[in-house]
Amino acid sequence: MNRVLTLFQRWPFAFALLLALVLLVLNLAISPSFLSPARLPGTLATLAPFVLVGFASTPSLLAGGIDISVGPLATFINCFFVAVLIPAGLGDWQLAAPIVLAVAAGVGALNGILIAVVRLHPVVATTGMLFLLVGLSLTIAQNPVAAPDNWTEVFAGGVGFLPGALITIGAAGLLWFSLRRTAFVSNLLATGESDVSAYGSGVNVMAVRILAYTLGGLFAGIAGIALTAIVQSSQSSLATTYALLGLAAAVLGGTSLAGGRGGLLGALFGAVSIYLLQQLLTASGVAPSLIQFAYGAVLVVGVVLGATLLAPRLKRSAS
Amino acid sequence: MNNQPTGLVLSGVSKRFGATRALIDGDLHLRPGEIHTLLGENGSGKSTLVKIMGGVHRPDSGTVTLDGVPVASRSPRAAMDLGIATVFQEVLTAGSQSVLENVWLGSHGIFRRAMPRAEQRTIAREVLTRIAGDMPLDLPAGQLSLSERQSLCIARALVRKPKVLILDESTASLDVGSRDRLFVEMRRLAAEGTAILFISHRMDEVAEISDRVTVLRSGRTVSAVERAELSIDRLITDMTGNPDHDATRRQPHEPGEKILQGTALGLAAGSAPIDFELRSGEIVGLAGLEGHGQDLFIKRLAGLAPGPGRVERVLARGPEEVSERNGNTLGVAYLPRERRGESLFESMSIRENFALPTLHMHRRAGLLDSASIAKRFEAFAHLLSLRFGTAHDAISTLSGGNQQKVLLARWLATDPQVLLLNDPTRGVDIGTKREIYAILDRLSATGMGIVVLSSEVDELVDLADRVLVFRDQAVFAEIAHSGLSTESVVAAYFGQKSEVLS
Structure with a gap:
């Protein structure tokens, strides 16, 4: 039993991984064709925005802050692409992808500057940004506009054997794991764990914070593309659905709200768990009104487990 | 000028925080290859000087030069880039990061690593072995002991050469083992030409390791002593400045019966237990350098902190243990150190701040009787010669000293027999300080027993009947009224018992 606990403490995402596996087995039991090659690309494509919004929430949490605006940023990117870029003739991927990602990263950077330079509280800054983005989305695309055929469809289907969703998730993952090889992630974790220590040791805490939010924005931009892939229209109304989903995924995956602990794998397994739970409840005929209730219950249980039973008992520093 | 590096020179450096002048005229010359000790009691400006050198604060005036070049560090990072590495007083580690990450924390750029990982490991292991013995590089730093984490912080400075x-x-x-290793390493580095500034509150260490000692007092540099001329008596005299207290000292009243007793109070694992008793009419001072246990001790007396041993209020009907909840009924009042946060409600009015713990005394048919509160407030305002506009003004409109008087009035209104004051005159101007001393003297004359923790030695010498000096979470010395002087208290701060004590 102790060995199991040690494992959980070593890998903060272990609980979410286990939960995801259990839910996967249950899903397969109810619907045996759940993982069939024909359904897989579609399944993964529906999953991708969840995972990417979870990714987007992670860097700011690791830096000891919080970004509530990543979900609305993803839906804003969706509206911006479908209702602004395509009509303006900028819909080709060579043009649209860099524009979309730059805008998303820019919004993230703006959050970072408001928090690290202007010193607004993260909740205040990003809640403000949330309303701003929801408002902008409604302004540019009040009613859903169907998108003409475009490059994002690839991510809903597949390229040869490869499910398209793996490209969006993979791109974000690849970026993160190459950052892990630089000093950035160490700086990020140290800043989130103890900004006093990081600052006193010579880490440029301000730059690290801004970059954390920028990276979150970039991931939210990729999430926007993944979302566009499945809805193929502008869906400003989805903003509220995704608003807190990313945070839920990250926290369920063991990323600490206090900063400094966690990572992208946690958000991945957290998002997969939430998605599988949703599928399971839908497939087993549970009333849609109860699905939200189930989300909440799983999240609370997951966080309580993570915070009490499974958290490493680090010695409290006396100073 | 020749090419010989001159080291770090600070001259006429001053720094002000709000109304407090932390450093008035700081001079320090740190030569390459020397181990230079900076000495001073609480509030002498040591930490401020260190933070200016380390890039945390910028001086308001004065110059800082390194090898003749002006230094204007805007951050610890900038100071490090100039070759000034500071190990701050706080043990700064990131607990869930590995030992290796912690050693190199801050040495990297935002993305670029200082060097390949294998090389990082080799250097980290080498440095850690020299100062702390074997330490597993991949262990999270949070699982290390305090001593090991401190070594880690020192290693972080050393790897930057x-x-x-x-x-x-x-x-x-x-x-002790790590300290001896550190001293060996300090001597080695000094021999290689590193300039080392050392701050310690242990006189034996100072005497052992220093090539030179600079003494600060009240924000000014008072002396720089070469090793050959070093004597502990001289250093203590320099730190205290021989102030004259004959005119300002308070004469104790005849103490009455015992009203509070503490039995076998332990402040930390392994520290000597403390027995304490307070008699009515007494004013007992608690002293010590920051963090030596006096703060915990006064909270133990107030029943606010748990720990081994018991604190009892001695009443006519027998002793009763003091706890977090029964302070008011037992007549024990505690005034916390931090006005903001611990006891002040900044957005509430002066009178509301005053009346909060005693609201129950002003009830009429379950409702508050504001006329009776006002009357009572007027009485205390007069007693403490409180200066304010109207009682409805926000308490934040008052000066620090008057805020403190309101808080004092708040607790006096509970009619206590035992008054515990945690640094009551911090940030209070000298005039108001004198008024508070006079009030405390009057209260003790009426039979109240008072315990005052103070970071100012002069205050304790003027006010207390006797002073307990804390060192390493235990009472190091108890100085009676006859032996009380700034020298005897400061000597005890630094682990010396002067002749008057023995």
Whole structure:
């Protein structure tokens, strides 16, 4: 039993991984064709925005802050692409992808500057940004506009054997794991764990914070593309659905709200768990009104487990 | 000028925080290859000086030069880039990061690593072995002991190969073995030409390691003593400045019966237990350098902190244990150290701040009787000669000293027999301080027993009947009224018992 606990403490995402596996087995039991090659690309494509919004929430949490605006940023990117870029003739991927990602990263950077330079509280800054983005989305695309055929469809289907969703998730993952090889992630974790220590040791805490939010924005931009892939229209109304989903995924995956602990794998397994739970409840005929209730219950249980039973008992520093 | 590096020179450096002048005229010359000790009691400006050198604060005036070049560090990072590495007083580690990450924390750029990982490991292991013995590099730093984490912070400074190394009370949390290793390493680095600034509250360490000692007092540099001329008596005299207290000292009243007793109070695992008793009419002072247990001790007396031993209020009907909840009914009042946060409600009015714990005394048919509150407030305002506009003004409109008087009035209104004051005159101007001393003297004359923790030695000498000096979480010395002087208290701060005590 102790060995199991040690494992959980070593890998903060272990609980979410286990939960995801259990839910996967249950899903397969109810619907045996759940993982069939024909359904897989579609399944993964529906999953991708969840995972990417979870990714987007992670860097700011690791830096000891919080970004509530990543979900609305993803839906804003969706509206911006479908209702602004395509009509303006900028819909080709060579043009649209860099524009979309730059805008998303820019919004993230703006959050970072408001928090690290202007010193607004993260909740205040990003809640403000949330309303701003929801408002902008409604302004540019009040009613859903169907998108003409475009490059994002690839991510809903597949390229040869490869499910398209793996490209969006993979791109974000690849970026993160190459950052892990630089000093950035160490700086990020140290800043989130103890900004006093990081600052006193010579880490440029301000730059690290801004970059954390920028990276979150970039991931939210990729999430926007993944979302566009499945809805193929502008869906400003989805903003509220995704608003807190990313945070839920990250926290369920063991990323600490206090900063400094966690990572992208946690958000991945957290998002997969939430998605599988949703599928399971839908497939087993549970009333849609109860699905939200189930989300909440799983999240609370997951966080309580993570915070009490499974958290490493680090010695409290006396100073 | 020749090519010989001159080291770090600070001259006429001053720094002000709000109304407090932390550093008025700081001079320090740190030569390459010397181990230079900076000495001073609480509030003498040591930490401020260190933070200016380390890039945390910028001086308001004065100059800082390194090898003749002006230094204007805007951050610890900038100071490090110039070759000044500081180990701050606080043990700064990121607990869930590995030992290796912690050693190199801050050495990297935002993305670029300082060097390949394998090389990082080799250097980290080498440095850690020299100062702390074997330490597993992949263990999360949070699982290390305090002494090991302190060694880690020192290693973090050493791997940068600094020209100037600043160790601010770094030996306070080191165990003896690690400290000896650190001293060996300091001598080695000094021999290689590193300038080392050492701060310690242990006189034996100071005497052992220093090539030179600079003494600060009340924000000014008062002396710089070469090793050959070093004597502990001289250093203590320099730190206290021989102030004359004959005119200002308070004469104790005849103490009455015992009203509070503490039995076998332990402040930390392994520290000597403390027995304490307070008699009515007494004013007992608690002293010590920051963090030596006096703060915990007064909270233990107030029943606010748990721990071994018991604190009892001695009443006619027998002793009763003091706890967090029964302070008011037992007549024990505690005034916390931090006005903001711990006791002040900044957005509430002066009178509301005053009346909060005693609201139950002003009830009429379950409702508050504001006329009776006002009357009572007027009485205390008069007693403490409180200066304010109207009682409805926000308390934040008052000066620090008057805020403190309101809080004092708040607790006096509970009619206590035992008054516990945690640094009551912090940030209070000298005039109001004198008024508070006079009030405390009047209260003790009426039979109240008072315990005052103070970071100001002069205050304790003027006010207290006797003073307990804390060192390493235990009472190091108890100084009676006859032996009370700034020298005797400061000597005890630094672990010396002067002749008057023995």
